[in-house]
Amino acid sequence: MRAFDDLYAANAKFAKEFENSTLTGRAARGLAVVTCMDSRIDPLGLLGLQPGDAKILRNAGARVTDDVLRTLVLAVYLLGVDRVLVMPHTDCGMSKVTDSDVHALTSEQGVDTRSLEFHTVPDQDVALRHDLMRIRSTPFLPKDLPVTGAIYDVHTGLLTPAPRQASDAA
Numbered sequence: 001m002r003a004f005d006d007l008y009a010a011n012a013k014f015a016k017e018f019e020n021s022t023l024t025g026r027a028a029r030g031l032a033v034v035t036c037m038d039s040r041i042d043p044l045g046l047l048g049l050q051p052g053d054a055k056i057l058r059n060a061g062a063r064v065t066d067d068v069l070r071t072l073v074l075a076v077y078l079l080g081v082d083r084v085l086v087m088p089h090t091d092c093g094m095s096k097v098t099d100s101d102v103h104a105l106t107s108e109q110g111v112d113t114r115s116l117e118f119h120t121v122p123d124q125d126v127a128l129r130h131d132l133m134r135i136r137s138t139p140f141l142p143k144d145l146p147v148t149g150a151i152y153d154v155h156t157g158l159l160t161p162a163p164r165q166a167s168d169a170a
């Protein structure tokens with residue numbers, strides 16, 4: 001387990017000063033954030049949140065996949081979520097490659113990934129609109145659930161709301 005020794009050492013220190021044990025699994029601020037796995041993003045910090053405040057759903061590209069929808073349904077009906085922010089970011093690796101590129105790159109290393117869909121992002125605005133629509137149009141979430149999108153700038157730390165569409169719900 002050598003590869004993880006640093007983590008257990010850090011956790012021992014963390015646990016000594018841990019004070020969040022009274023929190024429940026409900027989102028205290030009623031928020032779910034769908035964002036990218038990019039290691040530059042600190043979702044809690046950039047939104048002024050603390051542990052316990054929000055459900056954070058992360059994957060490559062901040063895409064609204066079937067698994068994200070499944071998780072949002074649980075978050076809304078069981079865990080106190082009453083608003084959803086979809087938050088892709090600038091300089092995202094997923095907007096720099098296509099699925100074909102990824103298949104080619106892995107193929108060079110002897111791995112055939114063609115049965116995987118990577119949900120790469122040729123156009124970030126189009127992808128975000130599509131993902132917001134997926135949440136707004138699913139029959140499994142409340143019709144009046146506030147859902148919005150914003151792009152996080154990894155260089156300035158600023159969040160820019162996505163342009164609203166005529167078809168956007170409240």
Ligand SMILES: [Zn+2]
Binds near residue numbers: 036038060061
């Ligand atoms: Zn990203």
